[in-house]
Amino acid sequence: MILRANKGQVSYGVSIGIILIDTFTPFIPGDVGNATTYSFPVRFQTVKGLTFDKLLNKDRSMLEPLIEAGQDLVNEGVKAVTGDCGYLAMYQEELADTLKVPVFMSSLLQLPFMSHMLKKGEKIGVICSKADYFDEKILEGLGINSHVSLCVRGLEGQENFRKAAHDEIGIIAPDLIEQEVVSVARQLTEDEPAVKLLLLECSSLPPYAAAVQQAVQLPVFDYVTMINYVQSTLVQSRFQGFM
Known part of the structure; x- marks a missing residue:
């Protein structure tokens, strides 16, 4: 078997990429923003300046920084991209149309x-x-x-x-x-x-x-039931058992 490196990618083995909004809140286990929430590795990418207030005000100026964050995650090898606020729904369509992996923001x-x-x-x-x-x-x-x-x-x-x-x-x-x-x-x-x-x-x-x-x-x-569900489709496992 021969495996080839992807140009620009420096780490491997992460399927789920998570875009984080710019907040000052502790993320406890179980929170989308805490890596120990998952039984698999995830990759985080923060969008500086994308605050919760901007989401509430439906600030469309943050679309390009969001796309850049999503593209950075894709460049690092993730197979799907999500977010850490349900109100990121307002950007779902544009991100899904732009990124070359499945997107499920909300x-x-x-x-x-x-x-x-x-x-x-x-x-x-x-x-x-x-x-x-x-x-x-x-x-x-x-x-x-x-x-x-x-x-x-x-x-x-x-x-x-x-x-x-x-x-x-x-x-x-x-x-x-x-x-x-x-x-x-x-x-x-x-x-x-x-x-x-x-x-x-x-x-x-x-x-x-x-x-x-x-x-x-x-x-x-x-949010975590959704992320776990998508992960299960990205990384299928062979079944072990007997009859």
Whole structure:
């Protein structure tokens, strides 16, 4: 067997590339931005100047830096590119059209798949970072039609989450944030009995998915379930067993 080097590539063996926005927040295990979240290696690339506020303001000036970050990851050999904020959905189409690998920038891309798992009249509950930003336009950009029945709740009113994720004070209290996320999930499912699946939109929420599931006893999707799924398609393994 003869293997050839790829021009400009200096490391190998990483399938998933993750574009990070420019934040000042500790990333605990389970967060998309923490490498120990994964059972496989990942490569990170930060887009300097792409802040959460710019995403909320739908700042299109950051498209080129995003494309450059994605191309840098592709040049280093990744086989697919994702991000660390569900609101990166606004750039999904342009990045997918430009990069020569599959692109899945937002956890919201799981919604069509989830919707087909439901009976008529059932709904998907979405817990997101900031509900005011969550509008039809962001879904339309992902090709998600209005027939997907959603119940959306934001975490902007939760003090500990807001301080860590929105105010970016540089300190996080995971136990307290877990209590807040679980509380919102419980209230959502109590208010909306038709909700049968949950999606945690924000990339900082997967650390709390197990606690949410224990509290509401529903399937819980998040950024990490999506990344793990894509990884499983990029790196298939032969089956071992017997008959």
